[in-house]
Amino acid sequence: MTELEETDLTQAWTDWIEHAEDAFIAFNITEDAKRLALIRFYGGKKLKEIMKTLHPAIPTDKKEPTYKTMRIALDEYFSEKTNKVFERHKFRMLAQEVGESTHNYVTRLRTQGAKCNFDNYNLDQAIIDQLTEKCTSHKMRRAYLKETDITVQKALQIAYTYESTEAQACQMEQGEEGTNVNKVSSKSTKESDDGHTYVFRVTSDDTAEEKVMIEDVPVRMLIDSGKRQSN
Structure with a gap:
């Protein structure tokens, strides 16, 4: 020691x-x-x-x-060496940090609260007040306010459910974004109901003009056959 x-x-x-x-x-x-x-x-x-x-x-x-x-x-x-007023001020200034779990935040509050001369009941009430006022999530704040007689344990249960759900939803959404990166959507280049894409070959006897659909709008376009015209 x-x-x-x-x-x-x-x-x-x-x-x-x-x-x-x-x-x-x-x-x-x-x-x-x-x-x-x-x-x-x-x-x-x-x-x-x-x-x-x-x-x-x-x-x-x-x-x-x-x-x-x-x-x-x-x-x-x-x-007796502790200034209780100052320690309670420090307690009230403690806010939940971005990305910090509610469980960790409550631990910090309880550690600081031990210096404030609260009894057990008043410390729990002070923690609830801090959670409601200084949490980072508006949804959790509303959830706390809906409870008429909320306890620290109940608040932790609410937070655990919310934080777990948010983490799972984020993982699913990230997976969907990765799938959509390689997804290509296309529309038919010829007015048709069968959803196929057509490739046209133009010979010297064909009229190099074709009607195609662009964003569901029919447009007549000249098609370059690649054949040079002689003078």
């Missing part, structure tokens, strides 16, 4: 302690004394000083706080 970074302490603490507790599980470290010693050791000088400051304020009948009480105290300490 690396030392706790001093920039953006709230997020740094959250990421760092989650990593530390994964290590506790992986190496089967269950004793409070060992856990506390490890976070003091690996957390660096700054974290050790913070833990010393918090120690007297932790209510306990023991000489040393339990790991759980120290963890709660540290969580509260670092959460």
